[in-house]
Amino acid sequence: MGEILISWIGGRDLAAAGEGANHLGPIASTLRAQDFDRVELLYSYPDAEVSGYLEWLTSLSSTDVAIQRVELSSPVNFGEIYLAADRALKALSTEPGSRLNILLSPGTPAMQAVWLLLGKTRYPASFWQSSPEQGVERVEVPFDIAAEYVPAASNISSDAMAGMASGGSPTTAAFNDIITQNPQMMRLKSQAAILAAREVPVLIYGESGTGKELFARAIHNASPRAASPFIAVNCGAFPAELIDSILFGHRKGAFTGAHSDRDGVFQQAHGGTLFLDEFGELDPAVQVRLLRVLQDGTFTPVGGREQCRVNVRIVAATNRDLLKAVTDVNFREDLFYRVAVGVLHLPPLREREGDLGLLADRVIASLGRQDAHLKDKKISIAARNLILRHPWRGNMRELHSTLLRAALWSATDTIEAEDLRQALFQMPEKEPGVLDRDISQGIDIQALCDDIWRHYIPRALNAAHGKKTRAADLLGLNNYQTLTNLMEKLGLK
Structure with missing residues (x-):
């Protein structure tokens, strides 16, 4: 195939195609100064802008030009740029007799950095740059990059990444899955294990990401109902017009779109456990309807005539102060006391002294089990110190996603402090009153x-x-x- 030039289309290139441009732009200047058998161009600009540029470029050069559109959420998103450039170079490198040339000048600094990384490791290439001051020249990069410094993210499939990013509670969750050496958490695990053997409703308090669903699943799996369904619903996500149908089901023809009978979550959870997450977000009108089924286990599906009876255990979770909501008449007192029989208050991660290191190691080990490319990742001492100092407002959910980002983009098998620092989101501090x-x-x-x-x-x-x-x-x-x-x-x- 001969000499292939690959480049991003940059803003200076598009501007050069306009009337009165004083410079040809990096790509056109390079094609005028050097001979290549083929040009491969990547772009993320609107098609309308690029089509005019392509027509202008082909009128200046006889070199074959091919273009690829790349969807980028941001022109400085290293992960998306890396994956797009890697795909393009991999395809070109498999063509027999091809020699790769990379034009560094167009695009953002992130795009240029990725070109250097890939062109010095996976796909050996010659580098070129073009500027109005220096013209077109070949670039000698006077250093090598070890191939193992290529981030693990490039080798992990999209499905695997999506699975690791979800970080949900395992369906087989047991109390052994709740990792802790904190005395308060150990006491909560013991209390939850006692509640699991009883048939009483349970209300779990805690900030977002503290493990409320993990506790709920462990309670279900340790209970006599373990062989029956565990159904989880987010009460804050109920569309107002479908609440009754979601909870209690409907009969065919009950409303437009009801083409067949459908069971609600109470029927689906019959014999098992219904986990009502974000319980404090229930609309007052729904609270009334929910109270009745909790009192006597009966309800009527939407469009139905006969009552249904179910045997369901309720485990609810909330991050709201429901006692205050009751006092403010924003939550029904009778419903609150119906559910708040066994009550667990889960502490935030920042108050679980001695647990952060354990949990960080658990997350890294879990990621390694999900994909072999992350199997040997370790956390450096400096990175551990950062973990201990961070407030973790998002609790386990924030810890999991932060360590996943750091593991995907760390340069070696060790997650260093700088890797973790770049993976952290620094929330603005709230000004104290x-x-x-x-x-x-x-x-x-x-x-x-x-x-x-x-x-x-x-x-x-x-x-x-x-x-x-x-x-x-x-x-x-x-x-x-x-x-x-x-x-x-x-x-x-």
Whole structure:
């Protein structure tokens, strides 16, 4: 096939095709200066922009040009760029007699970095660059990159990645799957095991990602109902018009689209356990309908006439303060006490002293079992220290996804601190309120008071239409002179 040039189409290339362009752009300049048997171009721009450029380019050069569209969520997404470039180079390298040439100039720095990585490891290539100042020249890259530094992500199938990313609770979850050496968690496991043997409803409290479904499945699997269904539903995702149908099923013809009889989740869970996740998000109208079936086990499907009876154990989970919701009349008190018989409060990850290292190793081991390319990954000491310092607001879900990202893109078999740092999402810190300052670090009460004055004085003046006497009265001051003195002290005009 001879000499093949591959390149991304960049913004300077597209601009060169416009009228009055003073420069041909990197790709056209390179084709004018060097002979290639074929050109392969990758692009993520709209087709309308690229079609005009391609027509212009082929009018300037007799070289065969082929183009490939690549869907990128961002022109700096290293993972997507890597996979696209790897596919293109792999296809070209299998052509007999082909010699690869890579034009580095077009595209983003992320695209150029990936070209260098692949062209120095998997697909040996010659590198070219083009600029108005230096013209077209061959680039000698004076270093080598070890092939093992290619990230594991390139070898893992999309299905495997999707499976690892899901990180859901295993259907066979048992209490042994709840890894901990924290005394509070050990006590919760013991309490949950006792509840599993009883037929009482269970309410599990905890922040998002603390393992509420893992506990629910373990309770079901350790109970006399283990051989029967475990049905999990997200109460916060019920479409208002389909709630009754989802919970209680419907009969054929009950509404438009009801082409046949369908069982609801209560019927599906008959004899087993119904896990109501996000229980605190239930609409008040649904709470009423749910209460009845929990009281006597009976309900009528939508469009049906005869009552159905089911035997279902309820395990509910929420991250809301349901007692406060009951007090605020946002949640039915009778429903709350119907479900809150066995109650478990799961602590957030940041309060599980001694568990972070154990859980991180468990996640890495699990990823290695799911795909051999991650089998030998280890976590460095510096990375472990980062894990211990991070607040993990997303709890186990955040820990799992962060370690997965770090494992996929780490350069070696060891996840270093920098790999982990790049994989972490740094959430902006919430500014503490006036009454939430950390007194252990010392505070300046006077400065806080001054800030409050600076906040309210302009608003009082605005409400009083600039009249100081009225503004002083609104602020609870004795007279306008006191207000004037305050304004001078605070530098307010």
